[in-house]
Amino acid sequence: MNSxxxxxxxxxxxxxxxxxxTLLIGIGSFL
Incomplete structure (x- = not known):
């Protein structure tokens, strides 16, 4: 039931x- x-x-x-x-990669590339 719980699975x-x-x-x-x-x-x-x-x-x-x-x-x-994805957000971290985007922020990293932006910086």
Missing amino acids: KKSRKIIVYLMLFAMLAS
Whole structure:
């Protein structure tokens, strides 16, 4: 029952990590 919820959380965490890394790379190249 709970595996579906945790999987969704993991997907959201992965998306957030990708977004954060892209922002960091963008800021780094801008500086």
